Amino acid sequence: MSLRFDDTSVGVAPAADAARAGAEPQSYELSDVVAVMSRVRSAIEQVIEGKxxxxxxxLTVLLAEGHLLVEDVPGVxxxxxxxxxxxxxxxxxxxxQFTPDLLPSDxxxxxxxxxxxxxxEFKPGGIFANIVVGDEINRASPKTQSALLESMEEGQVSVDGTTYQLDTPFMVVATQNPIEMEGTYPLPEAQRDRFMARIEMGYPTPASELDMLDAHGSSNPLDELQPVTDAxxxxxxxxxxxxxxxxxxxxxxxxxxxxATRHSRDLRLxxxxxxxxxxxxxxxAKATLSGRDYxxxxxxxxxxxxxxxHRVLPSTEAQLARHATEDIITTAVRTVAVPDKRQA
Structure with a gap:
């Protein structure tokens, strides 16, 4: 499979050809997973400093067949x-590239x-790829955002009564700015629930930012990045x-x-x-990346x-008290008794 990072058309696999898209994969051991993911990590670290x-x-979300939401201020x-x-x-x-005028059919x-x-004739949209980069997803209208729901949950697209199966692996990596930034729409609850995990990049450390000046100052390291594995x-x-x-x-x-999240007084959902x-x-996936088979x-x-x-909704009282959902989840986890190591 060739690497494509543009808007050219990709192959479309109808539901009848699902067997081709999900061919029987080769058997891999735990050590193989760790070795390959280590190479992928090293490749990404050539571009991203100190993260x-x-x-x-x-990588955890990739191995778990999930989708990733990256939320933070511009430029990080x-x-x-x-x-x-x-x-x-x-x-x-x-x-x-999500914009206010982007249509669901796009x-x-x-x-x-x-x-x-x-x-x-069916002309495939941007969702037909192994990895879909949804840039600034919350700058499009909720109607356009909702076009991703079926694809992210079921790995397929239904258009005009015909279902088209997406190739595997299939992963959406969406970026969004905080909702208080100008020109953004909040993601619907159903859309957020499709993302396996949400992360915040944060600002780099001074040392990492200094290294970034050397790596990015004269050229783009992304241009030199070569694939280290395949689909x-x-x-x-x-x-x-x-x-x-x-x-x-x-x-x-x-x-x-x-x-515990469903019974927390600080959460209404x-x-x-x-x-x-x-x-x-x-x-x-996290255990496997750590080299454990349990x-x-x-x-x-x-x-x-x-x-x-990112899936829960704080109560009105929690919002007034400015309790972050991350802190509420952490508190809820602490209320649950951890099983004995002999049981785990």
Whole structure:
């Protein structure tokens, strides 16, 4: 598969050809996953300075077959992280620049009448790629944002009564500015719930910013970034990650953590059952990246904030008291008893 980072058309796989898109991946061991992801991490770090935690979370979401929302102020490297992830994997990559005049059909595609054949032909939209970079997603209207819902949840697109299957792996990496910035729309709750995790880049440390001047001052390191793996390998790594063991006690701990958000007085909307499933998949991926073939309660605790915080809604009292959702989630997790190590 060739690397594409423009708006040229990509192949469309109808539902009838789903077998081709999801071909049986090669079997991989735990050590293979760690080795390949280490190369991807090193490639991204050639472009992004001093953001190991953000990079690792992006790789966790990739292995867990999720989608990533990167939220922060302009100029801190949100789009650069998304581009670097796409370029480090030899697969189809497309960027969609979200603007107020962007239409849903620009994302999903549209049927166009061909005068010669006198038939309608489907022209695929920006969603047809292995990695879709949604730049400044909250600058488009809620109607356009909602065009992503089916694709992100079911890996398919339905246009004019026909369903088109998306190739795997499929990952949306969306960037957004804080909602208090001018010209932004808040993401609908249903849209936020489709993202497995949300991260904030934050400003670099002075040392990292100094290194950035040397790396980015005279050239763009993204131009020199070469793929270190391909889509077929990623499919195999995802399959291997899904086999990571989760003890019954750890599953119970995970469910208790999610339920704690539903009973918190500071939240008027707790985490959904979809959040429970995605937290489990993310915990498996995190454990695998750490070189373990089992999930520990620490994996769940470490991922609770990035996986759950953007899905919940604080109560009016919590908003008036200026309680951050991240702090509310952290408090909720602390109320849950951690299982004994012998059970985990």
């Amino acid at each position: 190991r935690e953000s990079i690792d979370l992006a 490297g949100k789009t650069m992280l998304a581009k670097a992830l796409g370029r480090s994997i030899d697969c189809t990559v497309r960027r969609v 994302i999903t595609g549209v049927s166009v009448f061909n005068a010669e054949s006198r038939e309608f 077929q390998t990623i499919r195999g790594l995802i399959a291997a990650t899904s086999q990571t063991y989760v003890a019954p006690a750890v599953k119970q701990y995970l469910v208790s953590v999610v339920n 707790g985490a959904s059952p979809r959040a429970t499933l995605q937290l489990l998949r993310a915990a498996r 999930v520990s309660p620490d994996d769940i605790g470490a991922l609770a904030v990035p996986v759950l915080a």
